[in-house]
Amino acid sequence: MRCRILSATLLLAGCGGPLSTLAPSGPVAAEIAWLWWAMLAGAGVITLFVLGLLALAFGRPRETSTRRWTHGLGLWFSLGVLTLLLGAGLVVGERILPRDDGAVTVRAHAFQWGWSFTHEGADGAPVESAGLMHIPAGQPVDILITSEDVIHSFWVPRLAGKMDAIPGRTNRLRLIADSPGVYAGLCAEFCGRGHAGMRFDVQAHADWPPENWPPEPERGRQ
Amino acid sequence: MTDTTASPSEAQAAPADLPRNPPQRALPLNRELAGVWANDRGIWGQITSVSHTTLGLRFMATALVFFAIGGILAMLIRAQLATPDGAFLDTELYNQIFTMHGSIMMFLFAIPMLEGLGIWLLPKMLGTRDMAFPRLTALGYWCYLFGGLIMLTALLFGVAPRDGWFMYTPLSSSAYSPGINADVWLLGVTFVEISAVAAAVEITVTILRQRAPGMKLTEMPLFAWYMLGTSAMMLVGFPPLIAASVLLELERAFDWPFFDPLRGGDPLLWQHLFWLFGHPEVYIIFLPAAGALSTIIPVMCRTRILGYGAIVAAVLGLVFLSFGLWVHHMFTVGIPHMALAFFSAASVLVAVPTAVQVFAWIGTMWKGRPELHLPMYHILGFFLTFVLGGLTGVMLAIVPFNWQAHDTAFVTAHLHYVLIGGFVFPMMAAITYWMPLVTGKARVRGVGEAAFWVILIGFHGTFFVMHLTGLLGMPRRIDVYPDNPEWIWLNLTSSFFGFVMTIGFAMFALDMLLQVTLGTRARRDPWRAPTLDWAMPLPAPSFNFSSLPTARHLDRPASEVMLELACGDGALPGAPRGQREFLVTSVGAARPDHVAHLPGNTSLPFALSSSIGVFVLLVLWQLYLLAGMALVPVAVLIWVWGRGLAPRGPLQPIEIAPGVTLPVHHQARQSLGQSGLVAFLVANAALFASVLFGLAFLSVVTQGPAPPPAMIDTSRIAWATGLIAGAQLLGMALSRGGAPVWAALGLCANAVALIALLAGIVPVLDDPTAHARDALRAAMAAYVGLHLLVACGMAAFVLDQYRRGEITEQIRGAWAPWRLWQDFTSITTLVTILALIAQKGGA
Amino acid sequence: MKWLWWVLAGPTLWAVVFVAVYSAHGAVCAPIPGPEGLTTGARLLLIGIWILGVVAFWPLLRAVPTGTGRAARLPRWGAWIGFFATVFTLFPVVFTTSC
Numbered sequence A: 001m002r003c004r005i006l007s008a009t010l011l012l013a014g015c016g017g018p019l020s021t022l023a024p025s026g027p028v029a030a031e032i033a034w035l036w037w038a039m040l041a042g043a044g045v046i047t048l049f050v051l052g053l054l055a056l057a058f059g060r061p062r063e064t065s066t067r068r069w070t071h072g073l074g075l076w077f078s079l080g081v082l083t084l085l086l087g088a089g090l091v092v093g094e095r096i097l098p099r100d101d102g103a104v105t106v107r108a109h110a111f112q113w114g115w116s117f118t119h120e121g122a123d124g125a126p127v128e129s130a131g132l133m134h135i136p137a138g139q140p141v142d143i144l145i146t147s148e149d150v151i152h153s154f155w156v157p158r159l160a161g162k163m164d165a166i167p168g169r170t171n172r173l174r175l176i177a178d179s180p181g182v183y184a185g186l187c188a189e190f191c192g193r194g195h196a197g198m199r200f201d202v203q204a205h206a207d208w209p210p211e212n213w214p215p216e217p218e219r220g221r222q
Numbered sequence B: 001m002t003d004t005t006a007s008p009s010e011a012q013a014a015p016a017d018l019p020r021n022p023p024q025r026a027l028p029l030n031r032e033l034a035g036v037w038a039n040d041r042g043i044w045g046q047i048t049s050v051s052h053t054t055l056g057l058r059f060m061a062t063a064l065v066f067f068a069i070g071g072i073l074a075m076l077i078r079a080q081l082a083t084p085d086g087a088f089l090d091t092e093l094y095n096q097i098f099t100m101h102g103s104i105m106m107f108l109f110a111i112p113m114l115e116g117l118g119i120w121l122l123p124k125m126l127g128t129r130d131m132a133f134p135r136l137t138a139l140g141y142w143c144y145l146f147g148g149l150i151m152l153t154a155l156l157f158g159v160a161p162r163d164g165w166f167m168y169t170p171l172s173s174s175a176y177s178p179g180i181n182a183d184v185w186l187l188g189v190t191f192v193e194i195s196a197v198a199a200a201v202e203i204t205v206t207i208l209r210q211r212a213p214g215m216k217l218t219e220m221p222l223f224a225w226y227m228l229g230t231s232a233m234m235l236v237g238f239p240p241l242i243a244a245s246v247l248l249e250l251e252r253a254f255d256w257p258f259f260d261p262l263r264g265g266d267p268l269l270w271q272h273l274f275w276l277f278g279h280p281e282v283y284i285i286f287l288p289a290a291g292a293l294s295t296i297i298p299v300m301c302r303t304r305i306l307g308y309g310a311i312v313a314a315v316l317g318l319v320f321l322s323f324g325l326w327v328h329h330m331f332t333v334g335i336p337h338m339a340l341a342f343f344s345a346a347s348v349l350v351a352v353p354t355a356v357q358v359f360a361w362i363g364t365m366w367k368g369r370p371e372l373h374l375p376m377y378h379i380l381g382f383f384l385t386f387v388l389g390g391l392t393g394v395m396l397a398i399v400p401f402n403w404q405a406h407d408t409a410f411v412t413a414h415l416h417y418v419l420i421g422g423f424v425f426p427m428m429a430a431i432t433y434w435m436p437l438v439t440g441k442a443r444v445r446g447v448g449e450a451a452f453w454v455i456l457i458g459f460h461g462t463f464f465v466m467h468l469t470g471l472l473g474m475p476r477r478i479d480v481y482p483d484n485p486e487w488i489w490l491n492l493t494s495s496f497f498g499f500v501m502t503i504g505f506a507m508f509a510l511d512m513l514l515q516v517t518l519g520t521r522a523r524r525d526p527w528r529a530p531t532l533d534w535a536m537p538l539p540a541p542s543f544n545f546s547s548l549p550t551a552r553h554l555d556r557p558a559s560e561v562m563l564e565l566a567c568g569d570g571a572l573p574g575a576p577r578g579q580r581e582f583l584v585t586s587v588g589a590a591r592p593d594h595v596a597h598l599p600g601n602t603s604l605p606f607a608l609s610s611s612i613g614v615f616v617l618l619v620l621w622q623l624y625l626l627a628g629m630a631l632v633p634v635a636v637l638i639w640v641w642g643r644g645l646a647p648r649g650p651l652q653p654i655e656i657a658p659g660v661t662l663p664v665h666h667q668a669r670q671s672l673g674q675s676g677l678v679a680f681l682v683a684n685a686a687l688f689a690s691v692l693f694g695l696a697f698l699s700v701v702t703q704g705p706a707p708p709p710a711m712i713d714t715s716r717i718a719w720a721t722g723l724i725a726g727a728q729l730l731g732m733a734l735s736r737g738g739a740p741v742w743a744a745l746g747l748c749a750n751a752v753a754l755i756a757l758l759a760g761i762v763p764v765l766d767d768p769t770a771h772a773r774d775a776l777r778a779a780m781a782a783y784v785g786l787h788l789l790v791a792c793g794m795a796a797f798v799l800d801q802y803r804r805g806e807i808t809e810q811i812r813g814a815w816a817p818w819r820l821w822q823d824f825t826s827i828t829t830l831v832t833i834l835a836l837i838a839q840k841g842g843a
Numbered sequence C: 001m002k003w004l005w006w007v008l009a010g011p012t013l014w015a016v017v018f019v020a021v022y023s024a025h026g027a028v029c030a031p032i033p034g035p036e037g038l039t040t041g042a043r044l045l046l047i048g049i050w051i052l053g054v055v056a057f058w059p060l061l062r063a064v065p066t067g068t069g070r071a072a073r074l075p076r077w078g079a080w081i082g083f084f085a086t087v088f089t090l091f092p093v094v095f096t097t098s099c
Ligand code: HEM
Pocket: B070, B071, B074, B075, B077, B078, B098, B099, B101, B102, B103, B105, B106, B109, B110, B164, B165, B166, B412, B415, B416, B419, B420, B423, B424, B462, B475, B476, B477, B478, B498, B501
């Protein structure tokens, strides 16, 4: 709920858009967005503090304790802030990691320049699609990411962070879509001439597994 | 290095100052020195110059030209991105342009700029007359220029690299990048890196061994500490890039599959090696800039730096920590969270020493009374910009946030905040600060201040909004975005202010031009600085000091010191022997040790780098046979180079001050040349370690197909390796000898090892194109072979010196360098053999 | 010169411990395919190397010399830098998901 309100106000502030990390539509992306706002606030305060100190320097010379600057501010102050931040980052990182919990998996295979996706059909047979990926809404999905040729990167900014598609490896990324709808995705790692156009969409479905493949597209972009 | 001069107990005793030399008339002294130190006349004089002042300035001037070219490319990028459908560039060209923009700015602007600053400034600041190896300075410059020209020419012909400045494989391998574009990058950059390694070697040696007598290591100017840190990082940081480039070029040229996942290679190996260089690189760029700040801020505030010791410790911390962060460029490649956490923590931690410096600088300003001269404007610009860039850097070090922001415009914004904030602003401060020493002229007021404001506004207007552009999902390295109207106003803003910033830089250039042409004569020591760089007439003469400063000249107003030095009060006044000379001192306490005689003007560096350039071009044109032959002149010229070091005439000890007599470097126990070779071997060891890392990585981490069964003729391998190992142990012993026989035997031992390698091992190596590990084995065999060949050459060189009668009881000739090289070669050979056996067993 | 070696000692020790833990982690993880973590034994091994590294700073901190001049205490600072870095950069071995 809090996220809803937050993202509604943000849309007004110009933070929206189909690829905006600041308009998260699932808990993974939301946790990261939250981290960003916290860091932004902290960074703002620190910037003002440093610039204030700088402004105060213009004046008559004064006695200052060396240790206060090098140890007090330089060492302990920064170490304190950074420890806090690192801790928060690691905790969030742990929470959004893929787990062995039997989540739905979908394969995303990148090539120059496009994407093909392999889902598990109702009868267990693989179902392929190109350019449009299907996932269930409201539950964790693990994407298994591979590449045909060069390195690409799978990214659906409103659902989760990005993960590279590297030839010879299979990478795993967890994402969760709060509600059904279509989410925009793209290739984030430079992969040659067609890089800018290497877009795809992710459709989240309320019913899973879908009755028939390919599933009915549900109207409307989120 | 064997001397122990800085052992704590001994360093406690302050070295006695040298006695004064009798006063002389300044002008004749000046003339005598100028006659010996000046460049030859005309264009030829520019080609043969080995002077650190000439070359340092030329490095910086060339770097600024490349900055302008890189800037023009940036304007093309911004023009293209101003509208969603792209104004005029097609994708192919756009890719070349952003790749070249990044590569030029990093390799042809930033690194050469800081090398130039160090080369130009360090001898002046430390109180000596030139860098340790003047010919090497020149060699570095020509390699930089030729490498840069190769890359520029490729851009003009439309065959410039186009895979991004970090050249990720497999995009840059021949399957996906046919044509010579990628080769231009690999060969051009490696050619340029010769100058980086050369500069690192001589900067290290100059700082450690050429400080004015009495200028203790623990009290030298902070700029020297920063440059020492920088050069140490360059010695260790550049070799991984060189190794990676050589491997990738081998893959492209001969199909050795180091990075091909289908044949046991791994694209991530490239990323590890590249960023093992790439992250330290940004600190290599930042540290000299910070050194300039630590020098200029106290002068602008009429005080001494606050927290000298803490700042040196911060530099120490940065130098080490920055080698433990490279994986933060690879947070999205699928590395386990625990490993990411290590690197995330290290990336966060590296902000601490940076914070220590920033607060020490601000504290210095509190302590003193800041005066708003032009350099101070740029320093304030630095603070505003760099603090923001540092904070976004810390954000990017946080793994989950990085997963979102990586490879977006947010990163582009961050990297420009740190590079322009942390390097370009400090460099503008440095240029405006030291310009009077370059030109001898004072500034024309007005334009510089205006330029500063335009640049500042233009910069933040361009890049501040780009953070948001990135968070709204715009990836980097795209040329069109027709489906994303929400990015239009952001990009348009960036492009508009980008052009504002360009106007600002043009005004900055105009300011420099005005100073050169219209400036009035500058007062001596215009900033009333306490460092030796201002204790000389303006503009700086080619020899810097008429007599060399000693302990009594340190930490005093420069204008006072200058008068004393000009009259020959310091050590080693004039050039009475018609030779370029300076003092070499001990590492810790800077006790005078010996006098070094330097080579004069020579075209050898130009010839050597030209012949390396011919080699590079032949490889680029894939004429490998001819390229191999082109190495012959390179080898010959290196031999001639070594011959140039032979003493000319009898060697009398030299009286540097009344009653103080020192030997000439040929008789010194530890010459500069030896120190330089040690520094070079550190870099070489880093190269070797990079290859070993590759071997371990491919063997343990990479999950590719197993290598095809080896067809090893075990008995043949066994006798060959045994022979090599034995010969190398013998070689080590022989290089410790001291008579012509030993040298002859040493030559034989190395030759035997080389023949055993060529005849016993090379023919039975598995086909290097079959599997990455086979390729790596072949590469290591080549590495060992090259070192054995050089060891043969060095033993032969010693023999030749005996033949010419150059080696005597006092003069040891090339024995010491040969021994160092032999030890290194023997050890790496033995380690290679062990590593290959271990890996064979594991496979 | 000897003094300089002492300056390098602390940070070098950090580098050694960092490389040791990182490579041990790489070696232990290489054969594990899934997203979930190490066996307890393997994690204890990593923690063991880390603790050993931290403890190794104790003799170093006692042994470092000083010198003269404004940066005289650099060797001691170097040792502290190494110590902090070892604690700070490697503490994630304790709790992060590993493979
Ligand atoms: C003169 C003002 C500058 C402007 C307007 C500018 C603009 C840009 C832009 C728009 C990009 C992004 C390309 C993309 O997303 O596709 C970029 C990339 C880059 N810039 Fe700059 N830049 C400037 C100066 C510098 C400087 C001074 C440096 C370094 C010292 C630098 C280093 C880089 C690097 C390393 C990249 C990445 C290239 C790549 O992605 O391969 N730039 N620049």
